[in-house]
Amino acid sequence: MNFLDILLHYEFLQRALLAGVLVAILCGMLGVFLVLRQMSLLGDGLAHVSFGGVAIGLAFGFYPIGVALVGSVLAGVAIYLLRDRGIVKGDTAIGILFTAGLALGILVVSATGGFTVNANSYLFGNILAITTQDLQVVFGVGLLLVLLVYAFFKEFFSMTFSEEAAKVTGLPVGLLNVVFVSLTAATIVVASRIVGVLLVSALIIVPAATSLQIARSFRVAIALSVAIGVLSVVAGMVLAVQEGWATGASIAIVAIALFVLTLAGKRVFREPVVEPEHPHG
Amino acid sequence: MTHEPAHTHAPNPPGKPVLELRDVCVNLGRERVLSDVSLLVREGEFVGLAGPNGGGKSTLLRAILGLVPTSCGSIQLFGVPAHEFRDRRRIGYVAQNAAHVETAFPASAEEIVRLGRVAPRGLLRRLNGEDKRLALEAMREVGVEKLARRQIGAMSGGQRQRVLLARALASRPDLLVLDEPTTGIDPQARDDFTHLLVRLNREKGLTTLLVSHDTDILSHAATRLVVIDRKVQYDAPIDPDAPLPGHLHLHDPRLRP
Numbered sequence: 001m002n003f004l005d006i007l008l009h010y011e012f013l014q015r016a017l018l019a020g021v022l023v024a025i026l027c028g029m030l031g032v033f034l035v036l037r038q039m040s041l042l043g044d045g046l047a048h049v050s051f052g053g054v055a056i057g058l059a060f061g062f063y064p065i066g067v068a069l070v071g072s073v074l075a076g077v078a079i080y081l082l083r084d085r086g087i088v089k090g091d092t093a094i095g096i097l098f099t100a101g102l103a104l105g106i107l108v109v110s111a112t113g114g115f116t117v118n119a120n121s122y123l124f125g126n127i128l129a130i131t132t133q134d135l136q137v138v139f140g141v142g143l144l145l146v147l148l149v150y151a152f153f154k155e156f157f158s159m160t161f162s163e164e165a166a167k168v169t170g171l172p173v174g175l176l177n178v179v180f181v182s183l184t185a186a187t188i189v190v191a192s193r194i195v196g197v198l199l200v201s202a203l204i205i206v207p208a209a210t211s212l213q214i215a216r217s218f219r220v221a222i223a224l225s226v227a228i229g230v231l232s233v234v235a236g237m238v239l240a241v242q243e244g245w246a247t248g249a250s251i252a253i254v255a256i257a258l259f260v261l262t263l264a265g266k267r268v269f270r271e272p273v274v275e276p277e278h279p280h281g
Numbered sequence: 282m283t284h285e286p287a288h289t290h291a292p293n294p295p296g297k298p299v300l301e302l303r304d305v306c307v308n309l310g311r312e313r314v315l316s317d318v319s320l321l322v323r324e325g326e327f328v329g330l331a332g333p334n335g336g337g338k339s340t341l342l343r344a345i346l347g348l349v350p351t352s353c354g355s356i357q358l359f360g361v362p363a364h365e366f367r368d369r370r371r372i373g374y375v376a377q378n379a380a381h382v383e384t385a386f387p388a389s390a391e392e393i394v395r396l397g398r399v400a401p402r403g404l405l406r407r408l409n410g411e412d413k414r415l416a417l418e419a420m421r422e423v424g425v426e427k428l429a430r431r432q433i434g435a436m437s438g439g440q441r442q443r444v445l446l447a448r449a450l451a452s453r454p455d456l457l458v459l460d461e462p463t464t465g466i467d468p469q470a471r472d473d474f475t476h477l478l479v480r481l482n483r484e485k486g487l488t489t490l491l492v493s494h495d496t497d498i499l500s501h502a503a504t505r506l507v508v509i510d511r512k513v514q515y516d517a518p519i520d521p522d523a524p525l526p527g528h529l530h531l532h533d534p535r536l537r538p
Contacts, residue, residue, distance in 0.1 A: 036386065151405055158399045161388065165376055168346050169400035169452065170369025212387060216432040221387035 003238045013241070015135045016127045020237060020251075022142040023191045024203060024229035029149050030187055031208030032218075032225050033180070036160050042079065042181070043204040045094035046188040049075040049101030051197045053189070054122045056104070059112040064122070065137050068189045075101060076185035080177055125196025125248035128240065138190050145187055148179075156180060157218055194233070195248035202252035203229055210259040213266055228258055296324025298360060299456050299488045300345065305354035307337070307344050314340050318354070318513055324455075327482040327489045329503030329519070331496070336510035338492045339377060342460050345490075346374060359455070370401040373449030375442070377460040377492075382441060384434030390444045391429040394420050397451030419450040423477060439470025446477070457481065457489045463498060471495075475502050 007013050034040050053068030075097045082093035109119055121129060130138075149156070155176050158166040167173045192200045207228035208221075215221035236251030243250075300322040307315040315337040322328050332338045343349045345356060347363060356363040359371060397419065398412035420426040423443040433441060442462055449457060459478075463471040475498045481487045482502070493499055499506060500519060508515035 032387075154396075154399045154402075154408060155404065157392075158396045161386065161393065161396060162376065164348060165374060165396075165448075166400070167348065168369070168372065168374040169397070170367070171400050172404075212385065215387040216435070217389040217430075218387055218392050 003241055006241055012132070012135070013128070015132070015139070016130075017234070017237060019135055019138040019142065020127055020194050020233040021230050022139060022146065023187075023194050024207075024233040025226050026142055026145050026149065026187050027191050027203035028207050028211075028226035028229035029146070029222055030184055031204045031206075031229070032211065032221050033156050033160050034184065035205060035208040035212060039090070039184075040201070040205045041091060041094050042076070042184060043188055044201050045079070045098035045101075046072045046076055046185050047192050047197045047200040048098045048105075050185075050189045050192055051122060052101035052103075052105035052108075054105070054197075055108045055119060058119060059108045065134060065189060065193065068192075069141070069186055071101070072185035072189050073182045076181035077178055080181045084174070084177070121196075122192065123197050124246060125192060125194055125199060127194045127237070127247055130193055134193055138193050141186060141190050145183055145190070148183055152176065152179060195251050199248045199252045202248075202255045203232070206252075206255040206259050207232060210255075210262045213259075213262050228255070232258060296326070296488075298322070298357070299324055299326075300490070301357040301360075302345070303355045305341075305344065305351050305356060307340055307349060308352045309340065309349070313352075314511070315344070315509070316512055318509070320507060320513065320516070322456075322488065322490060324488055325482075325486050327478075327491070327502060327504045329499035329506050330490065330492045330509055331494060331499055331506060332509040332514070334494070338509045339460055341509055342458060342490070342492050346372070346458065370452040371455045373397075373452060373454030373457045375445050375449050375457075375459040375462050377462075377464070382433055382445075386433055388433050389430050390420070390425055390433060390436070390447075391416065393433055393444055394425075394447045394451050397448040401452050415453065416447075416451045419447040420444075422450055422481075423447045437470065438466035439474065442466055442470070442474055443477070446474075450481075455488060457487050458491075459489070460492045461494070462491070463493065463495060471498070478502050 007017065031040075031043075034043055050068040050072045053071030054064040056062070056071070057064030057067035079090075079093045079097050082088050082096075083090040087093075088096070127135075155166070155171055158169070158171060159173060159176060159180075163173060188200055188204070191203050195202055208225045210228050211221050211225035215224050232251050232255035236254045237247060239245055239254070240247040240250040298321055300320070302318055302320040305315065305318040306313060318341060320328075330338045330341065340349060344351050345358075345363070358366040359368070361368075394416045395408060395412065398408055398416055402408055402412055417426065417429075420429060423446050425440060425443045425447055428436065428440060428444070433444065436444070446459075446462075457478075463474055466474070478489060478491070479502050482489050482504075489502075491498070491503060503519055505518045506515065507513060
């Protein structure tokens, strides 16, 4: 059976694909902001915090994605406040929260009987094996997040170009940063159900980095990043189903292959970018 | 102490106060960078802020814009205490080093100029036809409308600086604030940019506050010179018939109050 036949036969696969595409759209959008604001590490850090949340949820019988959502959003806001108040530098704040989340997760897992199959699926992601409830949450939260990013799009763009200039024009930069970090945290939790905590950067950073190699306007950068993310998820899932490969890794490999191809293509089709100083007059 | 511009150069009748500082001091960390700074800028003035490096002229600008807190004194913008001032679109700001924008930043000139409309339009509202029209108008004003689709990184420093000026103008400000806008751009582009600022001030009456160490720009563009070195060291109108020396020095006898 090829992928389309399998897809038509299995409803869970249709939902998985839909959730995957939604997550790719979300990560593609946020990724451009995160990479340009040099906050790519934030995604990685929050993914590990999210793992801590999942472990606590599993150990104490709470809904793992729920605990991870709350934990990651709180950690994201804590990182922002530590940085913004000048208590520590941004990367140090991420380092502290990220280790705290990871250590807490491992501690809880070890204290309650070691790594289970379940914890593994959160680390490496397997959308083909997640529950219907998870899928509904990923889909619902994902849709809400896409709408929120869209709602604050022009403000996020303004702050990405220059946070200082945005502040001078009267944008509530502090509040918008909290919204942005919370959105990122929630996205990471949702995305790690698809590709796993360890490969979440594959959907956040890689499509954005690929897009930024060639995009010349912000709108194009976002559209390309989303398109590359969606392509990576769809192609990765097809490969995973047809070849029996791990889903998260397949998606990541496709995304990275697209990045390498773009770099190579850019070298082949390179054009000059320097303009004459005074074309006007 | 507030120095009023001499009436021969001040707008006649004198404009309303746009910016008023009374005994302002600013600490950065434990160091007092500015103390007892008083300054009154009226509608239509073009005030050049000069002074030695580390003398606090950029810090003063940042305090006026609300980017650094003051530790004493008061700042009023358009007659309203700075901490209560909400009508931020009335201030257009071109930041220092703006010409050195990350060249890989994926944004067209048009997209950047439209950023000047983001805050005036308000949260949860999309930019509309009026915003796009005002952005285009601002681009025409500074002569970059033909570059609308070009990526910011693919422009010369001078062109980029004009785009950033257009962004500041897109909110239709009543006060234009610029921090070392001509650093790192070539002499011809610098002269063009200076003429543009002069035209905006003399023809459109745009009140301008310009921080620069470039006496050439200050003497050609400003109507009043304020020298800052921890305190206001000099504050007087610029006499167009007696231009400033090429290398204005803080200890120049002409700058003694």
